[in-house]
Amino acid sequence: MSTEIVADKYSSAMLELAQEQGNLVTTEENLLYVASVLNEQPELVGFINNPIVEADAKISLLGKVFGTAVEKTVLHFMYVMVKRGRYRYLQDTIRAFIKKSREARGILEAIVTVAEPLTDTLRDDVQAKLQAILRRTYSFSKDFHLLTYQDVHLDILAGKITYQQKELILTKNELKILEYLFEHAEVIVSRVDLMNHLWDDHQFIDDNTLSVNMNRLRKKLEDIGLHDFIHTKKGLGYLLCLKTI
Numbered sequence: 001m002s003t004e005i006v007a008d009k010y011s012s013a014m015l016e017l018a019q020e021q022g023n024l025v026t027t028e029e030n031l032l033y034v035a036s037v038l039n040e041q042p043e044l045v046g047f048i049n050n051p052i053v054e055a056d057a058k059i060s061l062l063g064k065v066f067g068t069a070v071e072k073t074v075l076h077f078m079y080v081m082v083k084r085g086r087y088r089y090l091q092d093t094i095r096a097f098i099k100k101s102r103e104a105r106g107i108l109e110a111i112v113t114v115a116e117p118l119t120d121t122l123r124d125d126v127q128a129k130l131q132a133i134l135r136r137t138y139s140f141s142k143d144f145h146l147l148t149y150q151d152v153h154l155d156i157l158a159g160k161i162t163y164q165q166k167e168l169i170l171t172k173n174e175l176k177i178l179e180y181l182f183e184h185a186e187v188i189v190s191r192v193d194l195m196n197h198l199w200d201d202h203q204f205i206d207d208n209t210l211s212v213n214m215n216r217l218r219k220k221l222e223d224i225g226l227h228d229f230i231h232t233k234k235g236l237g238y239l240l241c242l243k244t245i
Helices: 003-021 024-040 042-049 055-066 072-083 087-104 120-141 172-183 191-198 207-222
Strands: 146-149 152-155 160-163 166-169 230-233 237-240
Touching: 003 024, 003 072, 003 087, 003 172, 024 042, 024 055, 024 072, 024 087, 042 055, 042 087, 055 072, 072 087, 146 172, 152 172, 172 191, 172 207, 172 237, 191 207, 191 237, 207 230
Parallel strands: none
Antiparallel strands: 146 152, 152 160, 160 166, 230 237
């Protein structure tokens, strides 16, 4: 399995968990700290990546190094990668998570390449121009990430849905389900189309996976007063509607 596939799989799982728990920023900060320690301690990386060393020994060392410095969720995330033999991909997974986390929070990175080292004056000038461009872009698209259906508002960037002043933080899959249904409000969406939107290649996705995600989402929507918001049309698919059609 390629590094990109493994890193994407584990970073996506961690991102979804962090969003569910509402601590995306804290998780990112924790993993940035882990990444900095690993970059500064090649001996530690060598120990973790050594195939001869037992998993329990690696986990014990990670606990001693990071046990009091990061959240338990982050620590257990590293433990899982070690137990599953994915320790070689830990640094790549952290980099992938940080990128996904920043994208989820609407943070963009800009890389400037110049022939000579940047002076302080030139650096300030470049930053000012970038900020001006971002302000102009944002002014034209500030509401692009908001989807509204009647009195229900879906914020794509914030990953949340709001109804009657009640907010619900969504997981990645829940957000993608609602985004697609909002874009096709009061139109029946087939299960196949929804699965294609959720998973580009669902060849190995059990059809029951969509049902599990949908049932979990419905229960959470009920907590903010959205009862029967997503209707099942037997043999056809799903329908987003505040009243039965």
